[in-house]
Amino acid sequence: MRVQVVRKKNSLIARLKGELDHHTAALFREAVDRELKKESVQNLVLNLQNLTFMDSSGIGAILGRYNRVKEKGGRVVICGCSKHVKKLLQLGGLLKIIPVYSDESSAVAEIMSKS
Amino acid sequence: MLMNYMVLEIPARSENESFARVTVAAFAARLDPTLEELNELKTAVSEAVTNCILHAYHSDGEGVVRIRAVVEDKKMVVEIHDEGKGIEDIARAREPLYTDKPELERSGMGFTIMENFMDEVSVHSSPGRGTVIKMSKLFSGTVNKNSH
Ligand SMILES: Nc1ncnc2c1ncn2[C@@H]1O[C@H](COP(=O)(O)OP(=O)(O)O)[C@@H](O)[C@H]1O
Ligand SMILES: [Mg+2]
Numbered sequence: 001m002r003v004q005v006v007r008k009k010n011s012l013i014a015r016l017k018g019e020l021d022h023h024t025a026a027l028f029r030e031a032v033d034r035e036l037k038k039e040s041v042q043n044l045v046l047n048l049q050n051l052t053f054m055d056s057s058g059i060g061a062i063l064g065r066y067n068r069v070k071e072k073g074g075r076v077v078i079c080g081c082s083k084h085v086k087k088l089l090q091l092g093g094l095l096k097i098i099p100v101y102s103d104e105s106s107a108v109a110e111i112m113s114k115s
Numbered sequence: 116m117l118m119n120y121m122v123l124e125i126p127a128r129s130e131n132e133s134f135a136r137v138t139v140a141a142f143a144a145r146l147d148p149t150l151e152e153l154n155e156l157k158t159a160v161s162e163a164v165t166n167c168i169l170h171a172y173h174s175d176g177e178g179v180v181r182i183r184a185v186v187e188d189k190k191m192v193v194e195i196h197d198e199g200k201g202i203e204d205i206a207r208a209r210e211p212l213y214t215d216k217p218e219l220e221r222s223g224m225g226f227t228i229m230e231n232f233m234d235e236v237s238v239h240s241s242p243g244r245g246t247v248i249k250m251s252k253l254f255s256g257t258v259n260k261n262s263h
Binding site: 019021022023025029053054055056057059060061063064083084088091092 | 129130132133136151154155157158161162165168169219220221222223224225227228231
């Protein structure tokens with residue numbers, strides 16, 4: 001699992017590559033939370049396009065970041081998820097609270113337009 | 116296809132989660148599964164194996180996880196076994212969103228995912244002795260019965 005983080009104004013874009021499970025969730029959490037600690041970071045875009053596997057540990061880890069961002073008054077959006085990942089997000093109730101976009105540019109455009 | 120089986124024994128370490136699910140998925144390849152079915156199997160196995168590592172034993176690497184998978188025709192039965200602390204209240208453990216480790220950002224969706232992605236899931240557990248998760252899945256693929 002690799003996490004690439006990019007800043008765009010007050011939003012953080014996190015691009016996940018590889019497998020998000022119990023073993024790799026800590027890496028994801030640390031990489032994103034390090035940036036979320038900064039006061040200037042408000043929103044989070046999760047790009048899951050290169051995620052090859054996810055299980056319920058991923059649901060917990062995404063929900064954890066969602067709660068962090070909420071505390072700061074920001075928003076989370078997800079993009080690039082496969083059919084399988086979308087099913088997992090749905091089972092975990094995340095589709096009800098996090099908007100999903102097909103690609104990163106529309107997700108970023110959306111979050112920029114409302115902040 | 117004649118009955119065939121595999122057995123895998125690994126230390127209960129989180130780095131082995133990926134190896135375990137990929138190995139079971141590779142064994143299922145002979146049933147000619149769709150990509151979706153393979154993803155479902157992998158995810159269900161990942162849930163059960165992760166639970167052994169995270170919940171059954173006190174610390175990472177303490178115990179052993181045993182996996183046995185049997186295939187016959189288009190069906191796979193997979194058993195995931197630990198000798199850890201066991202589950203006191205199985206019905207509660209299987210409830211969606213139930214977790215005894217919310218502080219570790221657990222979602223409590225492991226059993227729900229196993230139930231959604233497999234055809235049957237049964238749980239046998241004795242507190243203090245361990246747990247066996249038995250799951251089965253029928254694959255839609257057209258297995259050529261004359262091959263091997
Ligand atoms: N192999 C196991 N040994 C002991 N307890 C287990 C085992 N598997 C599951 N459990 C219990 O069942 C609960 C629910 O499991 P699950 O649905 O996978 O959610 P989570 O792993 O997120 O807690 C766990 O929190 C734990 O208390
Ligand atoms: Mg679990």
